[in-house]
Amino acid sequence: MRKGLVVGVATLALLLGLVPSALAASPATFGVPTATSTYGEGIDFGQAVVVDVPVGRTELLLTVADAIGPEVVEVSDRPRPGATTLSYTLDTSGPAHLIPNTRITAQWRLFSADDPTKFALGPALTVVYEDDRFAWQTVSGELARVHWYKGDAAFGAKALRLAEDAIRETADLLGVIETESVDFFVYAHPDDFYGALGPGAHENVAGTAYASIRTLLGLIPPGEIDDPLVAVRIPHEFVHLVFDTASSNPYHRPPRWLNEGLAVYQSEGYAGPDRGAVKNAARSGSLIPLDGLTGQFPNGRDFFLAYSESVAAVDFIVRTYGPNALVTLIRSYADGRTDDEAFTDALGLDMTTFGSAWFADVGATEPTKDGPRPAPRGPVPAAWEGTGGLISTPAPGAANPGPSARPSSDASTANDASPAREGPDWLIPLALLIGVAIVVGVILGRRRRASAGGPA
Ligand SMILES: [Zn+2]
Known part of the structure; x- marks a missing residue:
């Protein structure tokens, strides 16, 4: 039912011309697009075009690598009718660095100035940013x-x-x-x-x-x-x-230690130097919890320890749960699972519990967690006293707790403390009556002035 409605609205929008469409009546004619890349400087995009209608907006659509859609770059050049060449330079210098061998597909789009819902789309051109x-x-x-x-x-x-x-x-x-x-x-x-x-x-x-x-x-x-x-x-x-081929998904990357651990395990195994590093760290209490190795690895001495721990944890998976469990775990990420979902399904315990089990396996003691703590309690209004500063809201569908569930004595105190906001029931009609009397008085006064020929 809902789907039918959406399709209906979309069809109506198309019929009314609410979505952009290619310039049908007077299209711009595109020539062959060009792209010249200079490593460390930029990529020059060019497009020969013959324009037949005034252009209100010029865009270059750039799809980088395997992005799901293009980035839209607005180009200041708005060509007038006639033959011209559009150009844009994508800066790749300094902080705008682009990794060599990145593929970029470019396409120009021109919108009519008179009717911005109409556009002309040029041919796509793919360029590889080479380290020249x-x-x-x-x-x-x-x-x-x-x-x-x-x-x-x-x-x-x-x-x-x-x-x-x-x-x-x-x-x-x-x-x-x-x-x-x-x-x-x-x-x-x-x-x-x-x-x-x-x-x-x-x-x-x-x-x-x-x-x-x-x-x-x-x-x-x-x-x-x-x-x-x-x-x-x-x-x-x-x-x-x-x-990456086995685990890639658009939602969530597997923990870095799992990726690095497999790379070390496959290329050199869990070798003596890594075993020694893990053993020493476990003994000295400096082993990094796996929770701390899910993203970027630390710099300095711990950089190498992070790799040793990664392969040790992968070795632990293979020894304890078997190689098939390791494969199942890695591949299950391709379904877009969270860490806990992936670990629980493949190994039968969530990722934090797995990290604790590995700490126990290597004979390490888990460190005390330092990190964000609850903020100290500040002053709260008198009405909130006894609630810890929190006024809870019942969940949707929950039974009405009734007046007795509220801090009734505090609430009545608050109301009593602001008598000016409340009063006897007859005050409201009286205020309305006075208001009407004032309005009538003003109108009568104006009429008198008008009939006396006062200034307009
Ligand atoms: Zn690596």
């Missing part, structure tokens, strides 16, 4: 493409093999099929790498995965491709991308 600071070499495989600018072909081939093995193994573990290739950009120097991550990048990182653009940025100097660390670092980052 380097001459990239590329090697492609079935699941990944590796781009590098220092090192020989063997360097790229080895990086590709490590990447594809990690994707296959993690996809098999989590039971997902990867269909879209991943771009892996390998930087040779820290300055180059941090120039790609942009301002605000976390310190101590050697790789970062950007699932929304299926891109991975890594730091591997050419001489280190055979370093055992690289055989860990590359798979680690690719595990993140497969984790």
Whole structure:
């Protein structure tokens, strides 16, 4: 019934022309759109167009990466009828930094000045924001493409093999099929790498995965491709991308420790150094509760401890609940569940209780929670005394509590304290009578003045 009404209203709106429609009578004619990207500066968008009606508003619609819809940029240029070229520069310098390999689809839209419900939409153009600071070499495989600018072909081939093995193994573990290739950009120097991550990048990182653009940025100097660390670092980052494929949903990210824990567990296991770090932290009382590792990891010494704890917690899940429970937990996030829903369904206890169980498993004592506390009680009106300052409102549908449920003595005191607001019943008619008498008096007075020929 309600749905039928909505459809009916929408149809009526269309019939009345209340929604924008393309300029049918005198459309603007669009030529070929252009986009030129310069890394660290911006992207210049251009559009040749022949306009036949005065334009009241010019827009550029920009859909960045996998966004569900475009951002609308109002462009100040309102072309007059005739041939012209529209242009707009998207700033990507400094704090407006854009991660390289981000795809942007652009489309121009012109609204008629005479009838703002009518518009003309230009052709869509997709541009990739490339890191053009380097001459990239590329090697492609079935699941990944590796781009590098220092090192020989063997360097790229080895990086590709490590990447594809990690994707296959993690996809098999989590039971997902990867269909879209991943771009892996390998930087040779820290300055180059941090120039790609942009301002605000976390310190101590050697790789970062950007699932929304299926891109991975890594730091591997050419001489280190055979370093055992690289055989860990590359798979680690690719595990993140497969984790995203398995758990992605528009509502809620899984806790970061679960994502990082799986990446470490898959790429190097729960190894001696991590076990030692967790053991020491448990003994010294400095173990961070998992609740504190759901978002960004801490800086400094605790940054590394956070990774050790993450893999320890994943190891605990596998040992206690089995590998299938771990897979069920990660994949259940794809249904948009909360942390507690996901943990309760997969492991039988909510996330906080799981964190306590893990603390007990590693022999740690949970720290006292410091954080927001109730504000101290301030002065309250006399009528509220005895209620703790709170006046409760009955829930909808609850039985009327009646006068006895209120602080009746306090309420009567409050009323008694303001007698001017109340009075005998005959006061209201008397006030009305006096008001009417004054109005009648004023009218009679004006008439007398008018008949006497006074000033108008
Ligand atoms: Zn990671």
